[in-house]
Amino acid sequence: MLNNSHSLFHAVHQLSRQLTKQLNEALEPFGLYNAQWAVLYVLKANGALTQKELCEYLAVEAPPMTRTIQRLMKQGYIDQRTGLDKRKKFIHLTSKAESEFPKWEKAVLEANQVLITSLPKGSQDAIYSILSEWLIGIKQQVKTVEEEAIFND
Amino acid sequence: MLNNSHSLFHAVHQLSRQLTKQLNEALEPFGLYNAQWAVLYVLKANGALTQKELCEYLAVEAPPMTRTIQRLMKQGYIDQRTGLDKRKKFIHLTSKAESEFPKWEKAVLEANQVLITSLPKGSQDAIYSILSEWLIGIKQQVKTVEEEAIFND
DNA sequence: AACAACTAATTACCTAGGTAACTAATTTAT
DNA sequence: ATAAATTAGTTACCTAGGTAATTAGTTGTT
Numbered sequence: 001m002l003n004n005s006h007s008l009f010h011a012v013h014q015l016s017r018q019l020t021k022q023l024n025e026a027l028e029p030f031g032l033y034n035a036q037w038a039v040l041y042v043l044k045a046n047g048a049l050t051q052k053e054l055c056e057y058l059a060v061e062a063p064p065m066t067r068t069i070q071r072l073m074k075q076g077y078i079d080q081r082t083g084l085d086k087r088k089k090f091i092h093l094t095s096k097a098e099s100e101f102p103k104w105e106k107a108v109l110e111a112n113q114v115l116i117t118s119l120p121k122g123s124q125d126a127i128y129s130i131l132s133e134w135l136i137g138i139k140q141q142v143k144t145v146e147e148e149a150i151f152n153d
Numbered sequence: 154m155l156n157n158s159h160s161l162f163h164a165v166h167q168l169s170r171q172l173t174k175q176l177n178e179a180l181e182p183f184g185l186y187n188a189q190w191a192v193l194y195v196l197k198a199n200g201a202l203t204q205k206e207l208c209e210y211l212a213v214e215a216p217p218m219t220r221t222i223q224r225l226m227k228q229g230y231i232d233q234r235t236g237l238d239k240r241k242k243f244i245h246l247t248s249k250a251e252s253e254f255p256k257w258e259k260a261v262l263e264a265n266q267v268l269i270t271s272l273p274k275g276s277q278d279a280i281y282s283i284l285s286e287w288l289i290g291i292k293q294q295v296k297t298v299e300e301e302a303i304f305n306d
Numbered sequence: 307a308a309c310a311a312c313t314a315a316t317t318a319c320c321t322a323g324g325t326a327a328c329t330a331a332t333t334t335a336t
Numbered sequence: 337a338t339a340a341a342t343t344a345g346t347t348a349c350c351t352a353g354g355t356a357a358t359t360a361g362t363t364g365t366t
Contacts, residue, residue: 011281019166020166022291064354066317086314119286127161127280130279136271186322205345213324216325216347219345219346240343316360317359319354328348331345333340334342
């Protein structure tokens, strides 16, 4: 039974660190890190996207995304193409990335499998829906608090 | 309904970032960051601890803890005393920290309140118990996998 | 047509947390 | 008693993510 918010927040934080740690270990043989994998995964699933769109999909600010993209480019897994709007940079998976992707995905799925075995399917669905709802709630709440702050200026 | 592990892990990760971000904002007026607050909170609740013990309580490796402690010391909120075993450093809250603590706690609790309003009490308990179980499971699982790896050497 | 406002991306700099390699103190074995 | 192994903490260096300030390109206004 939960007696305070500290414990809950701490558990979330700790879990997040465990997950990324294990994922990084799984990706290590390929010279990839979890932030890079996240980008590759989104690009594979959605096709070419601008950096802005990638930021929105992954809920990350622009500067870390710039860095991750520059690294992936250096490794030859993506390329940038500017469109009509020269500010926008569309990010594409290279054929090199396309051909490596299945290996990466396999390693990641195996790691995820290990991480998730101790969580019964029912709990998986429960936790996912609670977390999703909570995230939405937090974003609204934060927005509201900010607006009140502006209003009170 | 959860269709893959990526979504779940991503939700956990994103939530963790939201929570620390909001907590940092709440602590900003006091010149504190969430990692420092975590240490202060544990020391207040448990009394003096060695750095090793602090690491275990907060599930953090030693190097980041060293850094957090050095910062808190510079701010005059803690002091180190070596015991009989000269390797161990016991960390104490200073009276300055003790007198400031209630203000910090109030700010943190208010922030936590905002973050948790969108999560019904039932969901709080549900999520906390699932997360706790899951964390335990992951640690066992990871340990097992490592042992198998050693065995197969 | 020219100036103002906005937008996408980058740069510089901050905190958090991780591993590997090291130092100093303490146990354990021989 | 001394050499070897272990332990607590530190240092150096890595990735991740955040904010603030800047640049270049685009839109809107007048």
